[in-house]
Each structure stands twice: as C-alpha cells, then as structure tokens.
Amino acid sequence: MAIDPDHQKIRDILKAHHEYWKNSIPLIASENLTSPSVREAAITDLSHRYAEGWIGERVYPGNQYFDDIEDLCIKLLKDLFDAPFIDTRPISGVVANLTIYTAFAQAHDKMLAISIPVGGHISFGPNKAKTGAFIGGTAGAVSRLDVDYLPFDRYGLNIDVDESIKAIRKIKPKILQFGASVFLFPHPVKELAPVAHEVGTHVNYDAAHVAGLIAGSQFQDPIREGTDTMTLSTHKTFPGPQKGIVVAAHDNFAEKIKTAAFPGMTSNHHLMHVAGLAIAAAEFKKFGKEYSKQVIKNAKALGQALYERGIHVVCPEKDFTESHTILVDITNFQNSIGLGAEVEQLLEKAHIVANRNLLPWDILEKRNYRNPGGIRIGSQEITRLGMKESDMVIIAEFFHKLLIKRINPDKIAQEVTDFRSDFQKLHYAFDSLHQAYDFIEII
Template sequence: MEIPKELEKVIELTKEQNKWRRTETINLIASENVMSPIAESVYMSDFMSRYAEGKPFKRFYQGTKYVDEMETLAMDLLNEITPSKLSDLRPTSGTIANAAVFRVLANPGDKALITKVQAGAHVSHTRFGTLGALGIEHIEMPYDMENMNVDVEKASKMIEEVKPKFVVLGASLFLFPHPAKELAPIVHSVNSKLIYDAAHVYGLIAGKEWDNPLDEGADIMTISTHKTFPGPQGGAILSNNEEVFKQISKTIFPWFVSNHHLHRLPATAVTAIEMKYFGNEYASQIVKNAKALASSLAERGFKVIAEHLGYTRSHQIAVDVKKFGGGAKVAKMLEDVNIIVNKNLLPYDPPEAVSNPSGLRIGVQEMTRFGMKEGDMEEIADLMKQTVEGKDTNEIKKKVIEFRSRFLEPKYTFNVDLKNYSNKNIPMLI
C-alpha cells in the first residue's frame, strides 16, 4: 500500500518542526527547554504504553514492577538534588501539581493570597484558572514596584487580617526570589500554609543558584520538570511536611490524574542525574547569560526592567518594548527572523492589556543548554536591535540561522554511546 497523504503530512510537519526549532531558531521562551540525547532516548520506550494507577508498589494494575523501581528512583533523585524529604511525580504538569495542593488546603469559598497577576502570578493561581475552577477566592498581595517583588510589610499585614487558607509565592514572570523566609512565620502564625510555585526556577534551586524554599519555611513546593530543569514536560510536588504531603498525595489519584504518563519517569531521572553532576555549572551560567543579555539589550537602547536591581537573578529578563509598538508586535517581528520570545504583561500594565502588553518575557535557559555564553548574548542583542529597527528581515533571518548552527548539541550532560544500549526489537531512539 502506498503511504497515505495524511501520513506524509504528519511526517513532514514533524520534520519541519524539528528542523526549525532545533536548528534554525534562537529560542528565548522562558518556559521551555530541551532534553539531552540520553533523556530523549529513554523517553521513547515501552513505558509510554503502560498504566500504573496508584503509588509505587501499591498499584491497581499488574505489570508495573519496573515502573515501581523507576518511579521510586526518580523521586529519590529529586529529593536528593532539591533537597527534600518527600516528592510525588504523578502530576502531569505544574498546573496539576498546583490543583492537587490547592484542593486539599482549601474548600470552595475559602480565600488564598497570591502575587499580583500583572507581576507574574501564573494563571493557575488565579480566578481565571485553577483557583477559579476550585471555587477558591484569589486575593492579590501588595506589590513593591521598586523592588519588583511582593511587599513583605504590607503582605504580612494582609495575611494577619485575611487569614487565608494558603499563600502562594512564585510566578511566571520571575526575576527575583520571592520572600518565603520573611513570610513563612506570618503565614504559619495564622494557621495557614505557604506554597512556593517553583515551576520556572526549579533548575536554579537544584543547581544551588537559588535558596531552597523548603528550607525557608515553605510547606509545599510545586515544580515543572521542563523549564530551568531541562527534563520532559511534567510536574511534581516536593515537601518536608509529612502531614500535609500525605493529604495531598492521596488526592492526586484519582482526583486529578489517572495514569501519569510513565515515559516521563526515566527521562526525569536522567535529567535529575545530569543536574546532580552539572546543575551548579548550568544554573550559574543561566544567570550569567540572563544578566549579560539584559545589559547588552540596555546598551542597545532597549528598556530592560529592574536595571537598579541588576535586571535579574533568574533565567528571565523583562523588556518594555512599548516604544517599538508593544509586546505583540515586537514578538511577531522577532518570530519573523527566527527569534522566539513571548509578549508579557509588566507589573504596571492594566490586566486588560493582556493581548498587547508593554513587555516581552525572555528566558535564556534553553540557549544556555546548547552551550551559549555571555558573548553570545551580545550577538543576540545585536540581532534583536536590528529587528526592531526595521532592518531587512531576510538578512537578519539568515544571520540567526548561521548563528544558531554553531549551537546544536545540548551540554551539561554525559557522553554516552547510545548504540551500546540499543534493542532492535523495541522502538526506542537508542
């Protein structure tokens, strides 16, 4: 039988996606990353076809003996690199991790305090997302525009007055660590719980570039495993609070997850091992690159937020591009030359500006994984300047593709001859 046209289309689209995003673009999306060849190889395995409802060694299916070992190993590795005492990898995303935590800690009609939406609160923290779906009222904590962070003094007073069921720190626009250490005592004094959504910055925490929120008093930390932590898409919940963790762990299945996409487990374990041995070097270079890109853009006339604070301490920078036409226009201009960013609300934007905000959110973690250093950030800044100045799009695009061709292999991993582990009878990449 001839190959159907529909199948040819699927293969062609996949081929084009791989070529474009892996070899021809400068990817600066702050919520993305790339796995190592080893992690990608174990990702495509028989695990992807199987079910393992429940917890390791307490399943509702047979045939899970290797799943049990792999899941336990992956959780142990996360606990080691965080460090934490307890972990659960069954949430299939950071949002699902948040949902499980929120549902246990509050009931419909209860109140939760979150960071300001325009200042980066993830949609799952808000009435527009998971909190709203659960019927929990979101109240925004006061924001200190000068320090680009939660206002500790005013937030402390609000916590004492409102007595919320829980407080959420962490964000999607996340330039500086949130004040877990300062707020934890206040949160606990009103018999509340502190959640730290570290989806974006877990790689910086595991790499010891940021302090561990669990050491600073957070009761629960939720994470994504595919942002600064360069693993497969997924989520996890980490804690040192056994009482709270047990309640949450009981709800993941069956309330929010049935099967939890088992092919994530070996890939997450590989990435945790990579972070164990290379995480400090990787996390440190991420922050160096973010600062370098921020200063390079500022030198070229861009309005980079938080100059007085050193721009950033994370993988992200925020740039006000209103003078160039706004976030939506500039993001499209950059995509046309193969530089991929996202438009983003800035703290001083009104919520209704979400479709065309003032800003761009830029993340350097993926390009750092491909081996870029500070000098390369200057080249990226040059290309971005040429783009917003309206220079020839095709010429800039050629420069981008040539520049990217020098960075095609993920770093901060192990040199392993995957052919030694191949099995011709199983459809694995290795």
Template sequence: MSYFLEENDFEVFNYIQQELDRQNTHLEMIASENFTFPSVMEAMGSILTNKYAEGYPYKRYYGGCEFVDKIEELAINRAKKLFGCEFANVQPHSGSQANGAVYSALLKPYDKILGMDLSHGGHLTHGAKVSITGQMYQSFSYGVELDGWINYDKVEEIAKVVKPNILVCGFSAYSRVLDFKRLSEIAKNVGAILMADIAHVAGLVVAGEYPNPFPYADIVTTTTHKTLRGPRGGLILTNNEEYAKKIDKAVFPGMQGGPLMHVIAGKAVGFMENLKPTWKEYAKAVKLNAKTLAEVLMQRGYKVVSDGTDNHLVLLSLLDKEFSGKDADLALGNAGITVNKNAVPGEIRSPFVTSGVRIGSPALSARGFKEKEFVIVANKIADVLDDIKNTQKQVLIKSELKELAIKFPIYTKAIF
C-alpha cells in the first residue's frame, strides 16, 4: 500500500500543487500572512500528529508522553527566552483561542473589556459585537483619529468612564508603534489588567525592531505565524505567577482538550529560527520594505493612513477615490498581487466593501525582496489603481510580476 498523497488522493495533491504554483508566482502581500520555514512544515507533518497529550509536560492524562513532554518544554523555554518573560503557554490552537483563554481565566461573564474598535484596526477578539468576546462580556472600544493615530488622552477618558476589567491593546490594521508605557498607566489608573495582543508585530518585537510590551503589559498574547514565520497557532506570556496558573487551567481543560503536539513542535522549531542572529536582518528588512512601499505609494498620489508606517503594514485609504477597497482588492488580485480590503478612519462603506486596502511586507521579505523590488511592486500597485478598470493592463502586469516572482522562489517543491 502506498502512503504517498499523490497516489492516494490525487485531487487534494493536485490542489496543493496549484497552491504551490500560486504562492511562487503571485506576490503575497496580505499583512497577516507569511511563508513558514520548511523545517517547521517538516515538524508539523511528522508522526507527532499521532500523539494525544492532554495536560502539561510531566503532568499528562495519557501515557507515552516522555518525548512530547521534552518538545513542549523546549517550545516553552524558547518562547520565554525570546520575549524575556517568566511564563509561556504554547498550547493555544490560535491567537483567538489564546485571547479567549485569557478572558476565561481572569474575567467573569459580563465583566468589561475595552479594546480597539474593529473598524479602526482592532481584532474580532478585542470585544467586537459579532465575536463571542463581545457577547459574553460587556465590551467597549476606543479608536483612532481621522489622521490614523491613537489619541491616548481619549483612551484614558473612555477608560475612566468604562472602568474595564481588562484593557486590550493590539491591532490587525494599525501601522504605528503602541505606547505600552502610557497604556499601562491608563490601565493602572482604572484598576484594569493590561493585555497586549502583539499577533501582528511579534516577529519585530523579538528582533528589537518594535517595543517589547514587557514589563508594561500584565499579559501578552500572540500568534506564532504572521511576522514570526512559525506555524499557525497561539501563545500566551506573562510574568505574573497567579495569572499563569489561572491561564494554564483556562487553556486546559477550560478551552481545549488535547494539544496539537505536531504544531507545538513546529512552534519550537520556529522559535529557534527567531533566536538566530539572522532573524534581526529579516525583521529590519520587513520594516524598511514597508516604509519603502508607503513612500512610493504616497509619491504616486495615494493616501496612506497616518502618512507612513512603523511596522510591517501599510493601510491605504481610498476615500478620495471613486472605487472601493473591494474594487482595489479584486483588481490587484487580477494583476497577481494579493492584498485584502480593509476599513479605514472615516469609513463610509460597509465592512464587505470598505474604502481601503491593507498591504504587508513580511511574506515578500521572506522571499528575499529588498527595497529595489518593493519600489517596483509599489509602482505596479499604483499603475493598477490608476487605471483600475483596465483588465488588459492587469493581465500584462501579472505577467511582468510573475517574471519577478520566480526569481525569488520560496519553496521548490511541496513538502508532505
């Protein structure tokens, strides 16, 4: 009997091959996506997927965990070293579940959450009404000004009125540095726990290219993919022993059963990559490339929210254009550039249409794109948007960008 996917299920194998071709020939510029390391995929595709390991290292409810205990211990210790903290839980299946576990550990139903508004760049799990975090708890929000910057005085005003149990800072579409010190002061003044969700910038944080929320944040959550380039998953960090014990219980048995040991192995491998000196070079490139992207787009007459970026993403406002974020998303996709439509400050359209697009530099930076290539790409983005209904131009640009893309292959073959 064959154990190879190509022979056992050619339909799935064929779609994977097509996706491999798409990733190699298109320009991936969704800010929350990245290309993980082959070694991470090797760990995730290993026999560890066979092993149940409910509980924590050396305190399991299943036998035969002597080796996966050591792997999870490695992941924990590497995470603590990376972020400079005393406690790490590497078991959450996603960033959303990590956030949910923190709330479950430290809040009662109908306690108060204050987080960034979803339409202003926050995340669903920061109390959005469509999320369980906005239904199980009383959720309130702060946002950005029309210039795209957070006004911390206003955040403080809202916090004094709301008196939240948890103040959440973090984002999915904010291009500037968060003032963790100021946010910590605001939280302390109203008796709130400060939780920093750094899912988008964690890879920059560990490289010293973005401020570390410790020691200001009480709890830090993140995903392990995005700018970290690890496997899809979540992570919870803290220096507070009391919170740590409650979080462990909230993750298991509160939120999850068996941890995904193959993913935890992938996290350990990814963290090792993040600890290498070369990681700092990558993080610097991510920031420099995003800055280059923003500068060229502004030179071409496009409005960049907050007039620039301090991290890995650029939020392009199309409020002054006749076309929408959805229109731009589709046109750029036809030209081989993958982005996502996104709400912007002063939004006038629905969340399904929007007046902006979010563009990121991590994935192309992982392929080896430098400033020179980002100047080319930024100009091609502007070329598409300048003549957004010209489908023939989109086809031509797609062909031109494919020639550029294949010079920077990310994977030479699918890994099974």
C-alpha cells in the first residue's frame, strides 16, 4: 500500500532529525535522553486517557490502575527527594512554577527572583522587561505578579547575600524564588530563607536544572536548607520524560498545591509521562548517585580542557562550576566569527549542539538575548551516553579546532560523527523491555 505523501514527508524529516542527533555531541544544559524503558511507557494506552483529580478521588473513570502508577511514582519521588508531599500533575517546569504562584500569591503580589540576564528563567520574569535587553516573562504576564530582582553578583555568578537580605526586608515579597537557568553554584538558601520567613514570605526553589544533582545528593539540599517548596522539570539533569512536579517540605502546603495544580493549572496531566517518571525515578534510585557525580566531574573537566585551549570559560577561580553547566564568554570571537548566534550556528554545523546565552554582564555592554556574548554548555546528556573526563578533552579539541584554528565545520562534523559512533548506548538506565510490552497493540 502506498504511503500518503505528507505522512512520508513527516517520516523522512523525523529520520533526518534522528540521524543528526545520533551523530552529534548534545551539550544543551536543559535536555537529556530518556531510557528505552521510559520511552516505552510513552506509547502505552495511558497516552489516550484523562485522570482529573487526585489519586482515589478522580472525577474520571477508568483509572483504577493508573491510580496505582501515580501512587508509586509519588512514593519513589518522595524517597528520592526526602519530602513528605509531591504533586506530579504539572506538565512542565513552567506549569510547576505557575502552580506555586497560584497557590501562594495573588495578582499584584510581589515576587523576588533573579533576572533573566543574570540567569533567571522566563517563568520568573515580569510582564514587561525592565530593560530593553530581554523579554518579559510568565510570572508577570500570566500570574500578574509584580517581580523585583534579587541583587546578584554578576562576576561571582551568584545571589548577593547582604544586598538580598536588605531587599527581602524592604520589599517583603509574597514569594522568594531561588533557582536559575544558568545555575553554576548553589544558591544561598540557608542564608536567605530564614530572613524571608521572618517577613512572611513563601520560599520556593526552582530546581528545574539541578533536580538530578539534588536527587543524587551532589548539589545543595534546598529542603533541608529551608525552602518551603521546590519546583522542577523532570527532564534536565533528572533524566525523565518531559514533565514537571512540585515538592513540598511540609504536608500543610499540600491542599493549596493540589487545588492550584487541578483545577488551577491542568486538566489532562499526560498520564503516560507519570508512568515514565515512575520508571525514571526507579532508575535514578539505582544509578542516580553515580550518574550525578560523573555529570559534575565531566562539567569541571570540560571547563578545564576548554580553558587550557584559550576558550574563556567563566569562573576559573571557582573551578568553573559545581553543577552540570559551564558558561563560555565568546566575545573574543566577535571579529573572527561573531557573537552567540553565529558561534551557535557554527557549532551546529559541526554537529555540536550548545545554545547561545546572555552573560550576566551583557546588558551593561549593550548586548541582548538575540545575539549575546555567551554559550551555555551542559554535561548531563553526554554523561548518559557514557562519556568520561578523557572524552571532555576530545570535545574541547573540537571547539579549539573550530573556534580558534578555524577548521572547516564540515570536516569537524565528520570527526564528531566518528567520535559519536563509540557512544550510542545509554548508561545509568534499565535495559529495554521490548518483550515485556507485548500487551501494547497498535490497532
């Protein structure tokens, strides 16, 4: 039977997409690969269903088995994060943040968070950017929060504790938001959460980027350090399906969070990904510590290897990073290659995928988010592919050949493809269970 031409076209494009990624070095700090077992969950019948409401109290029928899955998923996650309450219904990290804003604030309440130019996420942003260098964000545009910025040490790449204490006491925000999209060093939760609590502020920690490092006990432990709630994406350093969750440090936050998640922020909550998340959590219980340790070792090793080759990785005096992320100042290539957009494109041509990013001082130098002075690099996905410190030296060599020696990107792409051929298997993951899924019938 002839395949429909549009259908064929889509399949061809998907194939090309797979070929590109299979032969590339994936360095985007916000992405990861799911294991075959997690992917299998995505094609179960759960992808057709709804389960509005809480476990055991659904307002949709047919969920007697899904209730067991979500219950198990929550148990596994509570164990990993050592927390008394978790809501698995937010469908992404942004929706998890919106759930917190809905539960603990009202329109026009104040929130303090770091600004986007210094590494904040768009979900912390005000309705309208307060400088021309970047766009506004979800907290203001959707939740109508009045966002003020936490004072930030642009060159030390962290929140300024003394100035933030003053700001919290003066502004008395309804919400204090920790966390970042360029998250190199642990945030001062221990220092600032007690001050926020003194003035009646709800403290949330956005662990979207560092959730896997926290669950693997390799970063700070925000709940023990005093945060009230924690939001996260389940698919960055935590290698699960694309989803979000809210974690609470106390059961007494549970009712507000549950109501905000449903009916506030979700109807369908992507049930197949709850099953995938349960599998990812079981994998993480087994392999998470070893994995997250290697992620950080690789990030530091890549920082060092790039730095030694004349590539300006920021914060050399602090060993570049304590997380999966390093930030590279590429402004010295402005005349030879260009800024973030051009460097990103050149890397992409050479099959190296890393994204342009604002440097914290870019707005002082009149650079904006479209063509910033930095490139952000993450080690979490290449670690899943089994790469170790010695492989970071090879990757740094590719950067050196491309950016400094100016070797043709097509030639580097071939070298990258050869290098990648040794890394086609996923590590720190359960094996595929194809045979076990014989109950899945595609009709």
